[in-house]
Amino acid sequence: MATNKSFEGEEWPVIIIGAGPAGLFLALKIAKKGVRVLVLEKEKYIVPSPRANIYMPIVLNEFEKVGIFEPFTKVGFQSPEGPTWRTPYTKGNKVLAKMNYSLIPKGSALKYKFAGMHLGQHQLAALFLEHAQKLPNFNNKWNHCFTSVEQDSDGATVHVSTPEGAKAFRAKYVIACDGASSAVRQSLSIPFDGTxxxxxxxxxxxxxxxxxxxxxxxxxxxxxxxxxxxxxxxxxxxxxxxxxxxxxxxxxxxxxxxxxxxxxxxxxxxxxxxxxxxxxxxxxxxxxxQRCAGKFREGRVILCSDAAHCNSPIGGLGLTTGLLDCAALGNCLIRILVRNEADPDALLDRYAKVRRGAWLGYTNPQSTENTLRMLSNDPEVAARRNKFFDKLNTDPGFHIQLAEAMNEVLIDSFETDGT
Ligand SMILES: Cc1cc2nc3c(=O)[nH]c(=O)nc-3n(C[C@H](O)[C@H](O)[C@H](O)COP(=O)(O)OP(=O)(O)OC[C@H]3O[C@@H](n4cnc5c(N)ncnc54)[C@H](O)[C@@H]3O)c2cc1C
Missing domain, CATH: 3.30.9.10 (D-Amino Acid Oxidase, subunit A, domain 2)
Structure with missing residues (x-):
């Protein structure tokens, strides 16, 4: 129990560290359902570096639940085509295989009339922020760099450095959405093993x-x-x-x-x-x-998105997995903080286990294979690559199988009532 009030303002149900696409999506999701949330970001704006720009149907489905899908369709580009694999210009620019979305029946694997939505991740984050800022439950502060966190039985105190000096904020739960070099994860000495x-x-x-x-x-x-x-x-x-x-x-x-x-x-x-x-x-x-945190939860601090795992960008699975972490964690936080669900520890432990499993079981092997398929000369990889291209070129069912495989990134969304 905090004995004296040594923190800024009131206690927050949730503090999120990092105003990247994951932190802002999670904040928007829970603020919409009545959870007061504060996002602390070390920079003075959304980081605009060139990174993710393709969003798959499984993620768009989660955007829809938060009411952000329609606004997204107004700014994003709806791609009519799936990926094409080809040789470089210097080697003839020859098509090796193509994923044909017209072969996939509109349903669970492909809900939308397009293959994916394209937009820079900083623009997507700006869209989340614009919509979150309309909600009374949402608050954010720029130039607030996380330095450490202390926990006790009632909550956690987050310490930050700001241009005005050191400050502290108090929350029931602290969510690390501060990217692959996560200062939160490092402050808890959680290993980030991998290659x-x-x-x-x-x-x-x-x-x-x-x-x-x-x-x-x-x-x-x-x-x-x-x-x-x-x-x-x-x-x-x-x-x-x-x-x-x-x-x-x-x-x-x-x-x-x-x-x-x-x-x-x-x-x-x-x-x-x-x-x-x-x-x-x-x-x-x-x-x-290809790295994953040893655990996604340490008491009241929970890791999410790149702070919990990171992988090669080939195949666009990094932020995809991260946004699905947010969807799952958002539902857990709503169940705990709005619906007062019994045994929050069990629910958060399950989030940590399920989302770690989704990365280890799908995102890691899939992103590794996507990368090797593109660049490796190893004879075994070359044989797998040829088989993959052959199947794409000859087996319509394989297109459906590939599209459906994406559903494995969201094993359990932790929903109770479809929201
Ligand atoms: C070239 C490239 C292309 C990619 N393409 C794709 C793609 O097409 N599809 C896909 O799904 N993924 C892709 N990815 C992966 C994707 O970019 C990441 O998964 C995504 O950025 C993760 O979002 P995030 O919000 O978790 O972390 P970040 O985007 O890294 O955001 C973290 C935020 O936390 C802030 N922060 C950091 N430290 C602190 C601190 N101490 N205190 C407060 N704030 C802090 C940062 O300033 C930042 O704003 C790509 C990655 C790269 C490099």
Whole structure:
């Protein structure tokens, strides 16, 4: 029990650390159902770095439940096509296989009349924020950097550094949505075991160029051990694209050196007339990992999204899994704080176990295989890749199977009444 009031303002039912897409989606979900929530973010705005931009039907279904699907359709791009796997421009730009969404009956695997929605994750986060700010239960503070947390039987005290000095806030539950380098997770000494992809550096660029005029699909995976890439349309602007590629053995390169690889790489990847005319809007190098927290819960502190797990971006499963964590955790918090459900500890333990299982059982192996399929020369991987492409090219049932497999990311949404 806190003996004296050594924290700012009132006690919050929930404090979320991190105003990324996960933190803001979770805040919107629970604030809508009557939970007072405070989001503390270390930056002074939503971080705009080029990262996630494709959202699958299973996630859109959760957006629908929170009333954010319709607003999202007004800003996002509804892609009519599934992914295409192809060779690089330098090797003929040949289509190897394509996922055909018209083969998938509209139902559980594909509810919508499009394959996926495209929008930069910072714009999606801004949409969550815009809608959350209309709710009286939602509060947020920028420039509030988490430093530590203490727990007792009644709640948790969160310590932050701010431009005005150190502050403390009190909550019943603290949710770590502070990304893969989570300061919350580290402050609790929770291990983040796994592996790092040390054979490449991942470059993400946002580029103005018209790839469809130049013969590419909407979402392309370029398969090659050297010139692998992801080339996908970013949003409603037909000339705005994400080009992500690997720099083989580029782990030790500085950011500057990574950026210098762009012109030569684009020359090898881009179809179209030479000299190429494009504009790089932003670019960032990343290191890719397959890592998972040893546990997703330590008392009143619960890990969610990238703070709990991170994986290679190939196949778009990172934020997908993170947003589904938020959907599940949001339902648990609503059950505990609005419906006063008995035994909150058992419910939160189950969240921690189920969501860790979803990452270990589906997201980790699937994102690993997606990455290897794109770049590995290992004979066993090559055999699996050929079989995968053969099945896509010859077996209509395989398209349905792949679309349905996505449902494994949400084993249990912890709903009790469909909300
Ligand atoms: C190039 C690239 C492409 C990707 N593409 C896809 C894709 O297409 N689909 C997909 O599903 N996933 C994709 N991902 C993964 C996706 O970007 C992440 O899963 C997503 O960012 C996770 O969101 P988050 O809100 O959990 O964490 P973050 O987006 O990392 O947000 C964390 C927030 O916490 C804040 N924070 C950090 N430390 C503190 C602190 N101490 N105190 C307060 N605040 C703090 C940060 O400033 C940030 O605002 C991609 C990743 C990369 C790198």
């Amino acid at each position: 790092t992809w040390t054979n490449f550096r991942f470059m993400a660029t946002n580029v103005k160029y018209d790839f469809t005029v130049n013969g590419l699909g909407i979402a392309n995976t370029v398969v090659d051990d050297e010139d692998w890439a992801i080339i996908v349309r970013l949003d409603r602007d037909p000339n705005f694209w994400r080009v992500a590629y690997g720099i083989k053995d580029g782990m030790d390169l500085s950011t500057e050196e990574c950026l210098k690889t762009i012109p030569e790489k684009f020359e090898r990847l881009f179809p179209g007339e030479r000299p190429l005319k494009y504009e790089v809007v932003n670019a960032n190098p990343y290191v890719a990992h």
